[in-house]
Each structure stands twice: as structure tokens, then as C-alpha cells.
Amino acid sequence: DGGITQSPKYLFRKEGQNVTLSCEQNLNHDAMYWYRQDPGQGLRLIYYSQIVNDFQKGDIAEGYSVSREKKESFPLTVTSAQKNPTAFYLCASSTNSYEQYFGPGTRLTVT
Amino acid sequence: EDQVTQSPEALRLQEGESSSLNCSYTVSGLRGLFWYRQDPGKGPEFLFTLYSAGEEKEKERLKATLTKKESFLHITAPKPEDSATYLCAVQSLTGGGNKLTFGTGTQLKVEL
Numbered sequence: 539d540g541g542i543t544q545s546p547k548y549l550f551r552k553e554g555q556n557v558t559l560s561c562e563q564n565l566n567h568d569a570m571y572w573y574r575q576d577p578g579q580g581l582r583l584i585y586y587s588q589i590v591n592d593f594q595k596g597d598i599a600e601g602y603s604v605s606r607e608k609k610e611s612f613p614l615t616v617t618s619a620q621k622n623p624t625a626f627y628l629c630a631s632s633t634n635s636y637e638q639y640f641g642p643g644t645r646l647t648v649t
Numbered sequence: 650e651d652q653v654t655q656s657p658e659a660l661r662l663q664e665g666e667s668s669s670l671n672c673s674y675t676v677s678g679l680r681g682l683f684w685y686r687q688d689p690g691k692g693p694e695f696l697f698t699l700y701s702a703g704e705e706k707e708k709e710r711l712k713a714t715l716t717k718k719e720s721f722l723h724i725t726a727p728k729p730e731d732s733a734t735y736l737c738a739v740q741s742l743t744g745g746g747n748k749l750t751f752g753t754g755t756q757l758k759v760e761l
Contacts, residue, residue, distance in 0.1 A: 581736070581749070583748055636683075637698050638695070
């Protein structure tokens with residue numbers, strides 16, 4: 539089955555720790571994206587990558603980092619510099635036909 | 650700056666009671682408008698893409714339409730399984746990287 543997987547589904551961390559969220563796709567899509575979803579707000583773009591070894595900042599990149607070493611993988615690191623890291627994180631991918639397909643999400647809680 | 654406003658924020662319908670959800674947008678050149686369905690605790694599921702005013706797309710009980718300023722998602726004879734949050738997003742011709750700007754969604758509940 540083709541699709542996007544994100545792991546883990548739930549993640550708990552202490553304040554001050556970095557944490558890495560996994561995103562893998564087997565759709566052969568070139569572009570991948572990370573969004574953050576908070577209650578009462580629309581999805582907001584953190585980072586995106588249109589090709590391996592290249593990525594761009596989205597609207598809220600501060601406190602986050604990414605890498606794109608393989609076409610299939612686009613991990614997101616939430617660093618201790620992110621002031622409000624608790625949120626639902628969504629990974630997506632797309633071809634050049636524009637519609638983005640989303641993974642199941644990771645809910646991160648930082649206390 | 651691209652903006653998307655969805656209304657109403659929440660909608661409660663009886664089974665079989667048809668209605669419409671609204672998505673108003675401002676964008677510097679529309680490349681596409683997208684509708685997604687999101688169930689609680691899950692990722693959004695792609696429904697439709699609309700590219701130009703006058704375009705319509707249908708899927709089961711859902712029909713999406715597009716004008717130059719807004720899009721409607723019409724739900725005909727809804728069932729309880731249609732209960733979800735429906736998200737609208739736009740993509741600008743001038744935006745980099747296929748960026749989507751999302752609205753905050755309409756939370757639909759269909760009751761028996």
C-alpha cells in the first residue's frame with residue numbers, strides 16, 4: 539500500500555529536550571512538507587522540500603530543523619528553542635499536480 | 650498575503666438535511682483551491698481540487714463549487730459518517746514551493 543507514515547503517534551518530552559519526528563512516504567513524491575496544527579488555527583507550514591538535499595523555511599520555522607537525505611524521508615527536529623512545541627504535527631507530500639497528501643500525524647506534548 | 654475564512658465554525662445537521670459550507674478567500678492569483686476532510690486525531694484526507702471559477706466536482710454526497718471569491722462544499726442528504734471537520738486551502742500562483750494557506754475549518758456533526 540502506498541502512503542505516508544509518521545511515527546510515533548504520541549510523543550512526550552520534557553522541556554529543554556530536542557525531539558525528532560519521523561515522516562516516510564512511498565508514493566514517489568518529490569515534495570514533502572511539515573505543518574503544525576493548533577486548536578482554533580489553520581494548519582501552518584513549518585518547512586518544505588521540493589527535492590533531495592534542499593529545503594525551505596515555511597511561515598513558522600523558528601525552533602525547528604529538517605533534513606532531506608532521501609526522497610522517501612523528511613524528519614523534523616523540534617529543538618529546545620521552540621517556545622510552544624506542544625501541538626499536532628502533520629507531514630504531507632505531493633507531486634507537481636499540487637494536491638498534498640497527509641500522514642496520520644504525531645501529537646507532541648512537552649511538559 | 651493569502652487569506653482563507655471558513656464559515657460557519659460549527660454546523661449541526663439532522664441526517665438527510667442538506668446544507669453548504671463556505672470558504673471565502675483572497676489570493677494573489679489562484680493556482681488551486683483544495684478541500685480536505687479531517688477526522689479527530691487524524692491527518693486531513695484530500696477531497697477535491699478546483700482550479701477556475703465555475704468549476705464543480707462531486708464525490709458521493711459532496712459537491713464543491715468555485716467562484717472568484719469563494720468556494721462552497723454542498724452536502725446532500727448527509728449521514729452520521731459525514732461528521733468531520735472540513736478544511737479549505739488555497740495555493741497561490743506566486744507562492745513558493747506549492748505552499749497551501751488553510752482556513753480554520755468547519756466542524757460538521759450529523760445526527761440521527
